[in-house]
Amino acid sequence: MKLISACLVGCHCRYDGGSNAVDPFVKMVENGEAVFVCPEQLGGLSTPRPPAQIVGGTGEDVLDGNAKVLTESGADVTAEFVRGAQEALRMAKLVGAKEAILKERSPSCGSALIYDGTFTKGKRPGHGVTAALLERNGIKVCSEETYEPPKAKPDDK
Numbered sequence: 001m002k003l004i005s006a007c008l009v010g011c012h013c014r015y016d017g018g019s020n021a022v023d024p025f026v027k028m029v030e031n032g033e034a035v036f037v038c039p040e041q042l043g044g045l046s047t048p049r050p051p052a053q054i055v056g057g058t059g060e061d062v063l064d065g066n067a068k069v070l071t072e073s074g075a076d077v078t079a080e081f082v083r084g085a086q087e088a089l090r091m092a093k094l095v096g097a098k099e100a101i102l103k104e105r106s107p108s109c110g111s112a113l114i115y116d117g118t119f120t121k122g123k124r125p126g127h128g129v130t131a132a133l134l135e136r137n138g139i140k141v142c143s144e145e146t147y148e149p150p151k152a153k154p155d156d157k
Contacts, residue, residue, distance in 0.1 A: 002034035003092045003100040003134075005109050006041075008144055013038040017048040022144050025101060034101075037091050039108040039130040043084025045077065052077050054107050055117035058126030059085075063133060069107055072119045081108060085130040092139055100134050104143035111143045 007014050009029050010021035028034040041047060050071040057067030062078060069081040085108065092100065102109030110128035115121070131141045142148075 006038040039084035042087035043080035059129040059132030
């Protein structure tokens with residue numbers, strides 16, 4: 001079982017109310033191979049919502065109390081991002097997810113790159129808050145950009 005960012009299966013839950021549907025991921029949900037979550041909504045944030053970025057580090061730093069998640073106007077939404085990550089982890093454990101496919105560059109879901117906290121579209125290597133928490137709990141995290149489907153097994157003949 002896999003966990004997938006809800007925006008990647010067509011849910012309009014991005015900060016701007018949009019989605020990023022990817023057909024193979026939609027099919028995984030339809031086939032019962034995956035469940036979807038939006039950590040930011042699970043943390044109590046509305047849709048649409050002001051864009052937010054991790055300031056002062058990465059998702060790991062947020063979890064360790066050494067960085068914050070702020071909106072462009074400076075509102076601190078760290079608690080909501082941490083709560084959403086905890087709820088996403090709870091969902092992953094409930095369904096026995098061993099892998100998560102999350103939205104790259106998101107302050108929650110980024111698995112290799114996140115925005116750098118300057119709100120200038122700059123990026124830096126690192127995990128978002130949810131990706132970091134899932135990884136800490138043994139769940140393999142990748143993004144829509146790095147996911148590799150399992151190779152087809154040759155027919156036994």
